[in-house]
Amino acid sequence: MAGFTGDQCQTDIDECASQPCENNGTCSDDVNMFKCQCPQNFTGMMCESDIGPCDSSPCKHESVCVRQGTTQNYTCNCVPGYTGSLCETDINKCADQPCSPLFECVDRKNGFSCKLVVWKLIVIGLAVLMLLGGCTVLLCFLKKKRHKTKNDVHPEHEE
Secondary structure, eight states, rough: OTTSSSSSEEEEEEEETTEEETOOOOOOOOOOOOEEEEEEEEEETTTTTOOOTTTTTOOOOTTTEOOOOOOOOEEOOTTTTTETTOOEEEEOOOOOOOOOTEEEEEETEEEEEEEEEEEHHHHHHHHHHHHOOOHHHHHHHHHHHHTTTTOOOGGOOOO
16 A cells, blocks of 8 residues: 555655655645645745745735835835835825915825815905905995984984
8 A cells, every 4th residue: 555665554654754845844744645844934745835925915005015125124105295114104185285275185185185265265355345445245234234314313413
């Protein structure tokens, strides 16, 4: 029967005798076969394949994992807009307030955009009209209310 030797096939052949496991794997003999127990970071029937640190895709947001030599160390080269050891942190492109005061900054994936804030524009427009002596709706309403009737009694005219 396969896996045995001797005149009466009484001796189990030690398939681990040739030390088939690579990279310090531990060999277990079985009938007509062997099994390798691989050390950390190795895989395969004979522990022949290195599990690289980048195989698990540790870098986030489509950033590139770069192995450092033959070690299990790596670095992540972040795509624009991200930072951190795994490129896990979105950089707030609006932190430096790049938009003018009339605009609101909107943080985008690879940059920012400035969105007009309409109410700020209206307030500035009203302020300009008031400075120029123009009659805004509110100002005209207040003026009309003060001079509403001719029959108003003023204390200085009382007898």
